[in-house]
Amino acid sequence: MVIASIADQITRTVEGVSDTLTAPFSDPVIRLGVTGLSRAGKTVFITSLVANLMDRGRMPQLEAAANGAIHTAYLQPQPDDTVPRFRYEAHLDSLTSATPVWPGGTRHISELRLSLKVQPGGLLAGITGPRTVHIDIVDYPGEWLLDLGLLDQSFAEWSQAALDRAKGRPGGADYVALVAGVDPTVKLDEPEAQVLAERFTAHLQEAREAGFSDCSPGRFLLPGDLAGSPVLTFAPLPGARYPRGSLGREFERRFDSYKRNIVQPFFRNHFAKIDRQIVLVDVLGAIHAGPAALDDLRGAMARILGAFRPGRNAFLSRIFQGRRVEKILFAATKADHLHHSQHPQLTAIVQALLREAKDRADFAGAQTSAMSIAALRTTVEETVDHRDGPLDVVRGRLLDNDKQAAFYPGKLPDDPAHLLAPARAGSEIWLDADYSVMNFAPAALIRRPGDGLPHIRLDKAAQFLLGDRL
Ligand SMILES: Nc1nc2c(ncn2[C@@H]2O[C@H](COP(=O)(O)OP(=O)(O)O)[C@@H](O)[C@H]2O)c(=O)[nH]1
Ligand SMILES: [Mg+2]
Structure with a gap:
């Protein structure tokens, strides 16, 4: 532990020195982190952001685009050779083909460098020529941020919490029943260990599919090339003291190895370098899944945002x-599922989620904001006659059957507490309304030259995240 901390400091110092030495000669770099739980909309967000920074016709709220300060934007090789490149071209092709489809799921970290040629405004205008600003966009699963909580826990503490949480969740009772018949002090038997890990993972997967957000350890759901490795072959067990060579002792060791070899390197190598962060949240999806899912999302978001308060955690x-993330944007995605008359209510819900996390501690001076966006707008708005009077709906092409449909998801309350309070109190269903979600397919686009992809408030999000540096 001590050795690790000294090593951290040495690398940091060396990096710090080289940063200052090269700073006056190198172009400014903004490292923009994009995170959110799986299916929150990271891939679509990055694809649309990049497309809309290259063709800026739909970005009036991004000042540097509106006033012409950005001359050009182009992709360049990224600085980190060992991180997979974000597959921008492939994702853009799927969204813009004649019959557009959503990009396939991604389950690992990726990176893309977009470089902008910007003409400085204000006092410097006319004195200096255009300068280059690099934006390194880093896409990583929000599930990995939730793993931060594991660092402060022993195997016994984590096991206790994981077993408690499993009891009320899909598939959890099965795992708890299975583990009740297991004696963790017996000698390790690898096939038995694998069965336990598989059954625990299956429970996490089921819980995730039912809309629960916090299904850590994060790599159990997104294993990548670690699938089947010992570092993922453990599961929560009862008890606290296990003899040498026992199942319990080995799971304890693997849990520690997971923290040391997976969680810590991610924070050190990727997370600690981020300057600006957007956290994408599928609020509508969680509301649709019901009060328990919304309450779990609330807890997960508070824990995710906890990672941005370095003072709270010795390792961080x-x-x-002393560095910090300068700006954090908390964004509800897929706002095109709602008519704009309901966007303020959606924004109020993300604001309430953010405020709650902020109340517990501030973000060490980071500037925060909350908004609702759609990275890719798939619907048009309409007002239809309904038996109770006119109804504001959205219309789009359904993913399941390709048919056009008008859709009304339910009326979100003006006061977010009307959703958050029953969720917290443990209600099982929403009392006053049903909230539905439809899966829309991306709309076929007719793009005018100079226009990026259609969106809602992506320009406002870009202005908050990047505007002051362009
Ligand atoms: N209507 C709509 N759906 C979206 C939008 N962004 C994402 N989605 C939906 O959410 C799914 C997951 O998005 P994706 O970007 O792959 O999520 P990721 O797992 O966080 O990278 C997509 O396949 C779409 O169905 C959006 O702006 N509007
Ligand atoms: Mg993705």
Whole structure:
């Protein structure tokens, strides 16, 4: 532990020195982190952001685009050779083909460098020529941020919490019943270990599909090339003291290995370098899944945002070394499912989620904001006659059957507490309304030259995240 911390400091110091030495000669770089739980909309967001920064016709709220300060935008090789490149071209092709489809799921970290040629405004205008600003966009699963909580826990503490949580969740009772018949002090038997890990993972997967957000350890759901490796072959067990060579002792060791070899390197190598962050949240999906899912989302978001308060955690303070994320945007995605007359209510819900996390501690000076966006707008708005009077709906092409449909998801309350309070109190269903979600397919586009992809408030999000540096 001590050795690790000294090593951290040495690398940091060396990096710090080289940063200052090269800074006056190199172009400014903004590292923009894009995160959110799986299916929150990260891939679509990055694809649309990049497309709309290259063709800026739909970005009036991004000042540097509206006033012409951005001359050009182009992709360049990214600085990190060992991180997969974000597959921008492939994702854009799927969204813009004659019969557009949503991009396939991604389950790992990826990166893309977009470089902008910007003409400085204000006092410097006319004195200096255009300068280059690099935006390194880093896409990583929000599930990995939830793993931060594991660092403070022993195997016994984590096991206890995981078993408690499993009891009320899909598939959880099965795992708890299975583990009740297991004696963790017996000698390790690898096939038995694998069965336990598989059954625990199956429970996490079921819970995730039912709309629960916090299904850590994050790599159990998104294993990538670690699938089947010992570092993922453990599961929560009862008890606290296990003899040498026992199942319990080995799971304890693997849990520690997971923290040391997976969680810590991600924070050190990727997270600690981020300057600006957007956290995408599928609020509508969670409301649709019901009060328990919304309450779990609330808890998960508070924990995710906890990672942006380095002072709170000794490990984080050490790797950040006084650096901090400067801006954090908390965005409800897929706002095109709602008529704009309901966007303020959606924004109020994300604001309430953010405020709650902020109330517990501030973000060490980081500027925060909440908004609702659609990275890719798939619907048009309409008002239809309904038996109770006119109804504001959205119309789009359904993913399941390709048919056009008008859709009304339910009326979100003006006061977010009307959703958050029953969720917290443990209600099982929403009392006053049903909230539905439809899956719309991306609309076929007719793009005018100079226009990026249609969106809702993506320009406002870009202005908050990047505007001051362009
Ligand atoms: N209507 C609509 N759906 C979206 C939008 N962004 C994402 N989605 C939906 O959410 C799914 C997951 O998005 P994706 O970007 O792959 O999520 P990721 O797992 O966070 O990368 C997509 O397949 C779409 O069905 C949006 O702006 N509007
Ligand atoms: Mg993705």
